[in-house]
Amino acid sequence: MTLKQFLTKKMNFFFFLISIFILTTNFAVSRTDLNKEELKKVNNVLKLTTNFNKAERSESLSGGAGTVDKIGRNAYSHHFTTLSFEDRQNFLIGNGLFRKLWIAAPASTISSDGLGPLYNARACQSCHIKDGRGHLPNSEKPLSLVIKVGKYNNLNLTSDISYGKQFQFFAVPGMTSEVEGKIVKNHLSTWLNKDLQINYKNIDFNIKNLNFGKLDKSSSLSLRISPPVYGVGLLEAIEETDILKKDDEFDLNGDGVSGIARIVKNEDGEDSIGRFGIRASTPNLPIQSGVAFMHDMGISNYLATNPYGDCTEQQEECYNFTTGINKNENTEVNKEVLEKVVFYLSSLSPPKRRNVNNKDVLKGKEIFYKSNCTSCHTPKYVTSKNAKFDFLKFQLIWPYTDLLLHDMGEGLADKNLQGKITNREWKTPALWGIGLSKSVNPRATFLHDGRADTILQAILLHGGEAANSINYLIKNHKNDLEKLVKFVESL
Numbered sequence: 001m002t003l004k005q006f007l008t009k010k011m012n013f014f015f016f017l018i019s020i021f022i023l024t025t026n027f028a029v030s031r032t033d034l035n036k037e038e039l040k041k042v043n044n045v046l047k048l049t050t051n052f053n054k055a056e057r058s059e060s061l062s063g064g065a066g067t068v069d070k071i072g073r074n075a076y077s078h079h080f081t082t083l084s085f086e087d088r089q090n091f092l093i094g095n096g097l098f099r100k101l102w103i104a105a106p107a108s109t110i111s112s113d114g115l116g117p118l119y120n121a122r123a124c125q126s127c128h129i130k131d132g133r134g135h136l137p138n139s140e141k142p143l144s145l146v147i148k149v150g151k152y153n154n155l156n157l158t159s160d161i162s163y164g165k166q167f168q169f170f171a172v173p174g175m176t177s178e179v180e181g182k183i184v185k186n187h188l189s190t191w192l193n194k195d196l197q198i199n200y201k202n203i204d205f206n207i208k209n210l211n212f213g214k215l216d217k218s219s220s221l222s223l224r225i226s227p228p229v230y231g232v233g234l235l236e237a238i239e240e241t242d243i244l245k246k247d248d249e250f251d252l253n254g255d256g257v258s259g260i261a262r263i264v265k266n267e268d269g270e271d272s273i274g275r276f277g278i279r280a281s282t283p284n285l286p287i288q289s290g291v292a293f294m295h296d297m298g299i300s301n302y303l304a305t306n307p308y309g310d311c312t313e314q315q316e317e318c319y320n321f322t323t324g325i326n327k328n329e330n331t332e333v334n335k336e337v338l339e340k341v342v343f344y345l346s347s348l349s350p351p352k353r354r355n356v357n358n359k360d361v362l363k364g365k366e367i368f369y370k371s372n373c374t375s376c377h378t379p380k381y382v383t384s385k386n387a388k389f390d391f392l393k394f395q396l397i398w399p400y401t402d403l404l405l406h407d408m409g410e411g412l413a414d415k416n417l418q419g420k421i422t423n424r425e426w427k428t429p430a431l432w433g434i435g436l437s438k439s440v441n442p443r444a445t446f447l448h449d450g451r452a453d454t455i456l457q458a459i460l461l462h463g464g465e466a467a468n469s470i471n472y473l474i475k476n477h478k479n480d481l482e483k484l485v486k487f488v489e490s491l
């Protein structure tokens, strides 16, 4: 044995020991909200099925006992059926705030002002259209998407010194707007396995004018279509240990899939798992909403306190504008407003599934499981007994996400202005309700930047860690792809 072989052997043994350590510590950490008996039952319920002859028990109730059975344009906009009378009133107030069109200060309606000076939209609902996803613009200014701008430091996108966290396409009267440009969609097609053609779009942002100076060539522009917001209360109610179970950054179990649980800070400065945002950058709904108020609309609140929003020090003229801060308040909206919006989001039910016992749907489900789509799109969870609201507690839910980040390959990666890849990681999106996307918003498309017009395109464009799944799928089920799509559409 040469010295090199000896060392390699030693190293392998070393890695083996580490794996055992990590696996055992992973197993050792289990939920603290359940007693032994309950834990056993829950683990039993959460086992992946191997019977595809009929639907599982409660499989159609994606959001648990209170799941809403409605289709059509408003399918995503209903609260759980299990809300109390008082909660229904709070839902209505929250809904009003989510749809409210904010205006620039000073205004006669003080409680509606504070917009800007730079902003992307005037209401949450303008982006999260009917509580569902946004879309790519045709020739109009981009409204229901965000373009993050800056340099990557691992997963973190650091703010640009002139433009801040993201481009704002709108500004209040008198303020210079940040950028003018156009979203371009290049229609492309590619061949998979030499005999399956996929059409898709390559989405680019063609900058015409940058009004506050040049961008560094190593900056990335990361375009993200607004994701849907129903069911997010249930995602927040998943126990951390259930997410960490699948965290496998170094792919120690060797299945080619290496999910990362992103660790971010919560409002108390403690480490928490990132669950929200396309790259899991925020840990909970209050922070996600607070940051949305400030960065997307320029409205300060107790969790994101700058009344000038995403304005940078280079954008001096911002600081000449009146803020919407009124007497006796430190921010433009108060804590109660933010809490009502969070309550609204928490109460939005994912839609009930359709056709769960249809033969093609069941066949498609089998293909989904056999192709190992479930390694990232985790079908089910039982939510925490300590969830924030009663209607979210201890529910069997079917979101089809692990909330982890995955390398999805070069094709989907973010690139910098020189075309170099800067980040390939994306959070697995929940798939519940996806089949109704186009009935809620006929212009809806799929994947983080909306490049896929159909669900099939979205699936076939998976690369990186999902490549094994797609290769298996094409090799074994090329003639049954529409059944897989029927299953995904039934979600």
Ligand code: HEC
Residues within 6 Å of the ligand: 120, 121, 122, 123, 124, 125, 126, 127, 128, 143, 144, 145, 146, 224, 225, 226, 227, 228, 229, 232, 275, 276, 277, 278, 279, 281, 285, 288, 289, 292, 293, 296, 297, 341, 345
């Ligand atoms: C300009 C469009 C826009 C506006 C306005 C907007 N959002 Fe968003 N929202 C987005 C985008 C884009 C993302 C993904 C962000 C990311 O990748 O970090 C997002 C993410 C979210 C998420 C996380 C969803 C998930 O499953 O990860 C929630 C919740 C949310 N927004 C709530 C709100 C609320 C509440 C408001 C109003 C205060 C709001 N948003 C305003 C575009 C918008």
Ligand code: HEC
Residues within 6 Å of the ligand: 257, 368, 371, 372, 373, 374, 375, 376, 377, 406, 408, 412, 426, 427, 428, 429, 430, 431, 434, 445, 446, 447, 448, 449, 455, 458, 459, 462, 465, 466, 469, 470, 473, 484, 488
């Ligand atoms: C390695 C993890 C992984 C595997 C395996 C995987 N996915 Fe995904 N899936 C993702 C991620 C991450 C995204 C988001 C990618 C993006 O937006 O660019 C995604 C996006 C999707 C979308 C689009 C969702 C939306 O809201 O736009 C669909 C549909 C989908 N996956 C279905 C499938 C199916 C079917 C399979 C099995 C053939 C599969 N996925 C396997 C991680 C995975």
